Structures are given as structure tokens and as C-alpha cells.
């Protein structure tokens with residue numbers, strides 16, 4: 014069974030380490046295709062989406078292997094051109110490989126990325142960027158084919174901000190002929206990490222982190238090597254679990270300055286935190302203030318990926334809160350499931366109103382997507398009694414060891430295998446520092 018069982022009601026307490034970032038690792042893996050040789054990502058998270066991207070690289074002819082958490086990718090012979098819909102249907106972000114395929118070998122073909130439960134998620138901005146760089150793109154009924162006689166630098170003004178399309182433009186431009194200026198770029202930290210990785214490979218990129226990125230195409234790139242940064246969304250998820258249970262936790266390897274918008278909300282709810290010796294120490298025992306209005310925004314605003322986890326926290330706080338989702342049109346799927354646990358959430362268009370304060374109780378709920386699934390786990394930790402969270406595999410797309418981590422913090426979680434992580438790992442529980 015694809016489910017976990019959580020017995021709630023205990024404040025979380027202890028120390029966990031934050032895994033490497035999914036959204037940073039995936040574009041770096043795509044970038045590795047741009048070098049005919051070995052690249053390595055250290056501290057790479059072992060999660061389903063990374064394994065899926067690894068599967069694609071292998072299908073293209075790469076040889077990959079792991080040494081602990083270091084992922085080696087030998088792309089010497091990765092000259093395949095086609096990525097089947099078996100992969101693109103599973104993982105939408107595989108679309109960023111199109112720019113890398115064009116940069117490497119001048120052509121590529123991939124199945125359409127599947128529709129997604131959080132919204133339509135078109136790829137028009139990705140194709141716009143590649144066309145501007147000189148690619149000819151044919152959109153067939155089942156797949157997209159792209160080819161070029163060498164990409165050419167260009168000025169590209171994105172009509173809307175997109176993380177993935179910005180990455181696509183960067184991956185296409187680094188080996189293009191001439192200079193590229195990308196305008197109205199996403200400023201998410203993952204863009205900076207990708208550019209840092211590419212610069213280490215020899216790319217000439219400036220301006221990342223701002224809304225204009227300048228790239229001078231180079232003749233070739235060498236192998237990449239970088240440590241994958243900590244996952245800011247995983248860190249935020251664990252802080253939400255701490256807040257929902259009014260716990261006290263310590264995060265080792267926290268993201269550096271990438272969670273400010275979230276931490277501001279955390280403080281407004283009554284939580285406290287401080288950074289000490291490279292750790293983030295959080296005390297959520299005083300959490301109890303609703304958030305009258307919050308809107309998800311592009312970075313540095315409040316991240317859409319933490320909207321559902323925060324909704325679970327707000328359900329535990331007396332007084333009405335409201336969240337407006339402004340990035341994706343259908344990202345309140347978790348609300349109905351949280352309501353099965355007594356959450357009292359009403360969704361109207363882009364707004365979710367959370368009545369807040371009624372006790373949450375254990376129930377059987379269904380994860381339909383990654384972050385919504387994490388929200389259900391958070392609510393379950395705060396609820397009275399046992400909750401069965403089905404669709405656990407969605408959660409595994411982005412969280413490497415959420416059950417083990419939350420168990421180390423004192424949560425009571427069992428996988429369907431019958432493993433009680435609390436009993437198994439109780440010796441490793443460390444007290445919270447303050």
C-alpha cells in the first residue's frame with residue numbers, strides 16, 4: 014500500500030538535517046548534458062524526481078552512478094535525442110532538457126509534459142525562449158521536436174516570470190553563438206545555483222539573481238562539480254510541522270537567507286527562531302496568531318510551494334486566516350483533504366479562507382501532489398488520533414526521508430511495511446537546543 018500512518022498530538026522536538034534541494038539539483042543535472050564527460054553533484058537528494066531525471070540521462074546514453082549521496086554523470090556518449098512521454102508525463106520539469114539537447118547536439122524531441130493537478134502549466138515561455146535563440150520547433154499532437162544549426166545569442170524579454178523558462182533560456186544560451194540577454198527573469202535561488210554550477214563549468218553568465226541575465230556563449234564547457242544547496246522548501250516544511258505541533262526543533266544545514274518571506278510569516282504567527290553556528294533553532298511554542306491575508310508571490314515573496322504546508326499550520330490556529338494563491342490556478346487540492354480532518358477551509362477562486370482553531374482529528378486522506386501531501390503529514394502530526402495518508406509516493410518525489418526525519422523529531426509514523434520509525438530510531442532522538 015502506498016500509505017503512511019501518523020499518530021498525532023506530540024510537539025516535535027530535536028534536530029534534523031536538511032536534504033539537498035530538488036529544484037536546484039534537477040536543472041544542474043540537465044546542465045551536465047552540456048559537457049561530454051563526467052560531472053558530479055555532491056549531497057544530491059535521493060528522491061523520485063532525481064531518479065527520474067537520472068533515468069532520462071541514461072536513456073540519452075549517459076552512464077550514471079552514486080557514491081553515497083554524490084551523483085556522478087558521465088555524459089560522454091549521451092547523444093540520444095528523444096525523451097519519451099513515459100518520463101515527461103511523470104516529471105514536468107524534464108522539459109528543461111530541450112534547451113540542453115539543442116545546445117549539445119542541435120536537436121531534441123520530447124513528449125508533452127503531463128497536465129498537472131496544481132494547474133495547466135503550459136510551456137509556451139520555454140518554447141518562446143528557444144525560438145528566440147534560433148530553434149525551429151514543431152509542436153506535434155504527442156511530442157515536440159526542436160532543431161537548430163547552432164543556437165544564436167538573442168535578446169529575450171519574457172512576458173511573464175517563469176522559473177523553468179528562465180532555466181531553459183540559460184541552458185540554451187551558454188553554448189550559443191554570441192551574447193544573450195534574458196529580461197524579466199525569475200529570481201528564485203535555484204536560478205543562481207544553476208548559474209553558479211554552469212560558471213564552474215566555464216560558462217560566462219552575469220546578473221543571475223536579478224531580473225536581467227547576460228550570457229556570452231562559449232565554445233565548450235568542462236565537467237561540473239558542486240554541492241547541491243539545502244532545500245528551502247523542505248526546511249520550510251519541517252518548520253511548518255514544528256509550528257503545527259507547537260514544537261521546538263533545530264535544523265542543521267539550513268538554507269542561507271532563502272526563507273525570509275516564510276520566516277516573517279512564522280514570526281507573525283508567534284514563532285521564534287534564531288541562527289546559531291550554522292543551524293536554525295526554531296521555537297514554535299508561542300504559535301497562535303492567525304494570518305489575516307497572505308499572497309504567494311515569485312521570489313523573494315512567499316513561495317507557492319509552502320502555501321499548502323502553511324495552510325495546515327493555520328488550520329491549527331484560532332481565528333480566520335486567508336491565503337491567496339497567485340502563481341498556480343489550482344493549488345488548493347489539499348484543502349478538501351484537510352477538511353476531512355476538521356480544518357474548516359473554504360476555497361473561492363484564488364483565495365482559501367481557513368476558519369482555524371477547531372481541533373483536527375485523525376482521518377484517511379489522499380495526497381494528490383507533492384506539497385499538498387506534505388501538508389497532510391503536517392496536519393496529521395497535529396491531529397488527535399491516527400491519520401492514514403494515502404498517495405505517499407507523491408511525497409517521495411521531493412522528500413528524501415520525511416518519515417525518518419519527523420520520527421527523529423518525535424513524530425509517530427508508520428509506513429505500510431509495518432515499520433515503526435519511532436521505535437526503530439528512538440535512540441537517535443536529540444534534544445532541541447535553544
Ligand code: UD1
Nearest residue numbers: 036106134135136137138139175176177178317318340341
Ligand atoms: C518551479 C518549481 C516549482 C515551483 C514553481 C514556482 C522546479 C522543478 N519546480 O516550477 O516547485 O512551484 O517554480 O516557484 O523548479 N507558465 C506559463 N508558461 C510557461 C511556463 C510557466 O504560463 O511556459 C506559468 C505557470 O503556469 C505558472 C507560472 O508561469 O502559473 C509560474 O510557473 P514556473 O515559474 O514556470 O514554475 P515551474 O518552473 O514549472
